[in-house]
């Protein structure tokens with residue numbers, strides 16, 4: 001499906017709102033392109049799941065693209081990234097090869113985990129993309145670990161760690177925040193608050209609904225941003241990452257976002273826990289067309305450029321599927337080879 | 342006696358439902374078990390019938406769920422906690438092996454709680470959604486462990502677990518949920534914890550197993566009967582703690598050849614203990630070395646091809662039985 005962007009005047013004139021960030025037109029276009037790539041990749045993953053090319057558990061990032069893209073664009077190549085199980089989008093934003101990601105989803109030997117992991121196990125050490133974890137909250141302390149390592153080794157790389165708002169209810173989230181604040185670690189915790197952990201709304205699961213305020217118990221810097229806006233995501237994460245790099249101080253950021261699809265492939269888009277109307281209302285602030293329209297309006301993108309981009313991304317995604325489909329299965333004797341190094 | 346054809350998961354639900362009707366101290370807690378009905382829908386309809394005081398949606402925090410269950414049991418309640426997947430019990434390990442398991446030993450106070458653990462592979466869940474973690478707890482005195490293979494046992498054991506005065510870990514295999522059906526009596530029956538069940542009588546070889554592999558063993562036994570005329574007995578342990586030593590030794594003594602099968606990894610698995618018992622107490626009766634068949638000692642691979650290679654299967658049971666038959 002091609003994006004046709006409406007040319008209507010945005011409510012507020014925000015044309016120059018990114019000027020203070022020093023972003024070039026090329027960078028802005030790149031933000032948009034990465035979001036669009038994630039959107040199309042995920043739509044295709046859903047189709048391939050429907051065809052049983054992808055199995056097991058699969059969680060899509062559709063609706064949350066602005067968080068991952070804005071945040072990861074704020075990083076340097078030597079910075080570390082941790083993700084949870086909704087990880088395809090983060091992997092793509094970091095520039096992992098879509099072919100390798102799709103192949104992992106297909107369980108093929110050419111996948112990043114050689115087909116051993118699947119959807120929740122994206123990983124690329126060469127890009128400091130440290131995965132992909134299926135136990136909710138379980139990866140959060142690992143981010144403190146890489147931050148500790150960077151500081152200890154005298155490197156000025158920063159770690160960012162994504163997790164959902166439900167993960168902030170795990171004890172290990174609090175253990176890690178305390179430790180990061182106490183040890184002054186260069187790490188930015190990014191909670192993607194999409195309002196639900198499976199079928200449980202924030203209000204039903206948190207005594208304090210403003211997730212970012214949980215950092216106040218550890219006297220940690222904190223804040224929230226509009227996670228449906230890639231510029232705001234970039235702005236907030238850049239500031240926190242710069243601060244971490246300069247002063248070794250951690251930050252907890254809450255991205256207010258929304259997932260447009262069900263929790264996983266077996267969960268319907270709306271059902272007992274949220275209404276169709278709610279989802280439709282949220283889709284009005286869909287981060288991908290929202291930013292595209294803004295760029296179009298600012299004259300940074302043209303409709304022709306958008307069409308070309310769609311075509312290019314379609315080819316990339318098609319090629320990823322073809323590659324995955326044609327790749328070999330992992331050989332049986334590989335199973336035992338990788339358990340120990 | 343009236344009965345109904347139920348799936349394995351329906352039988353679990355039925356057992357919980359009956360116990361909740363029977364005893365107001367019984368309540369359920371877990372992640373999305375209410376309106377959502379649980380990740381596998383084991384508690385679908387419970388919220389509507391029993392209300393939110395007794396069907397409690399928790400936050401995502403396994404340690405708190407299990408610890409609060411211990412506390413509630415100390416206060417006279419009978420909690421039935423659901424781990425969404427048995428893999429996630431890792432986050433609440435301390436509450437089970439230290440608090441739940443040792444309270445009676447230390448203070449002589451019962452901890453009547455049940456933890457339901459949807460376990461097992463074969464659904465392409467990969468390393469973190471496919472585990473069979475029973476052996477971790479098998480080693481900890483103070484916990485009872487059951488692992489039904491049929492709808493009949495599933496209902497009888499969940500009811501017995503709920504009425505037991507001890508912490509009981511109830512392992513339910515995800516692949517059996519909707520693939521296995523059986524007649525389940527409507528009445529209030531229990532399956533005694535600690536009693537194995539001969540699922541098929543035989544005289545030449547014993548297969549000792551539990552959970553999902555019971556079905557592979559039964560199919561394999563039939564194949565051996567048809568193809569070779571070998572008479573294979575299938576002993577379903579049903580309970581892992583307490584282990585039914587008498588039944589294990591009786592079967593081993595009767596046939597003199599034993600194959601132990603489980604879906605969990607081989608090393609340090611339940612099969613190792615069963616083999617040791619037989620070697621220790623029925624050595625004179627053996628006509629062949631004890632054989633074990635289990636998952637390979639690696640994490641569970643996502644790739645469906647490798648997962649198949651990794652897991653025990655009917656074909657692998659048949660081959661192992663044929664080897665034993667030839668011995």
Ligand SMILES: Cc1ncc(C[n+]2csc(CCOP(=O)(O)OP(=O)(O)O)c2C)c(N)n1
Nearest residue numbers: 086134135136164165166167196197198429
């Ligand atoms: C320890 C653990 N408990 C439960 C689960 C099952 N589970 C997977 S995702 C999820 C909800 C998580 O919600 P959130 O952290 O808000 O992330 P989102 O899915 O919204 O991205 C649950 C309960 C799990 N994978 N790990």
Ligand SMILES: [Mg+2]
Nearest residue numbers: 164165196197
């Ligand atoms: Mg969420």
